[in-house]
Amino acid sequence: MEAGKTALAQTTSLLSGGPPVQVVPYVPEPGVPGLTITPGTANPFAGADGSGGSGSGGTSGTGGGTAGDSDALGTMLGQSWGLTAVSNATALGVNPSALAATCVVESGCQNVAGSGTVAGAFQMTASTYTAMINAALAQNPALASQIVPGLAGQMDPATESIAASEYLLQGAQYLQANGVSDPTVLDVRGYYNFGPAGGAAIANASPDATMSSVLYNYSAATLASNGVTPGETVAQWQASVAAKIGNASTQPVTI
């Protein structure tokens, strides 16, 4: 929980000669390499177009909402495991609405099988699930007492919610390490779908760019399996995701 709080405390000022000044986490994040941020000088771009360079996050550019209630959260709380999932997200410093938005988009918050090793309400691959559940338990060992052990946990929504929360937390931290000061649920959707480098690429792309041009090394088949249609732009993809997520899309991922 504390690691998430320290990440949220990062300043939004824009600098050159180095990224923004950062509060040094006192609880290391398992699975994420350590970062040393070297402060720089004032950003030469600030105000270049008269906007003043607000430092807003990602392509969605909001970095702005307030963590809290949402339509997605209502959907997740309608499940028998919803309240446990909210508790798990909070224990890891993740906005429960961000977790809820993930299951809404991935499965409608239904515990279903997917293609390949993808499974569960949060539709994680087996390898990602394993990496994230291990990282989450290393961060918060108290969660170990309530999980279904092994890969069987992937099909237990309450257990998979722990891994999904960790993945969202790491996604927010990765985007922060790529200069997105306060990643929103919509920003981190790119990370959840397309991995660390892909998520950062979407956050830094022109909204008019095609998803297939930004995700240069993704095959058309992989893009299609992730719901990207031929010629779809970043803005169109984000709008379609935002329409599914609803009012959680502009909320922050961490609390």
Place this chain on the structure above:
Amino acid sequence: MPKKLSHVAAAAICLIAAQANAERPHVVRVIPGYTCKVLNITEAQSMDPTFHTPYFSQPSAGSPVVGFAGLEVAVKSPLHTVNGFDEAMFPNGGTVWIQANLLKDYHSVSDPTAKCVPVLMSNGRQGFDFPH
């Protein structure tokens, strides 16, 4: 009644999409003196949540890690390579260094006519445009 409800739902979706569009930054101009390279990684590596490519504060692997790269990297043009590291621009405009052997020229496998250009976005950040 079902038809009326579907109109309400469609209006809500349009409102959400409009809000998202209204808040989205746009391209202001191309950034001179920089060119676009990409990480030389596979699709599987891109999807691996543990696969991170670091930016360093200096042209040395022993210098502090100051961030992680996205798929595209804005490198100095002409290339400024020191000790096997290329000088690059962090999204906030700052100077960072990345291992040169981790980069390659831009080419999209599923959008082969696209080009990649480092640009200044309206939120003051460095981004990328992909004209055809």
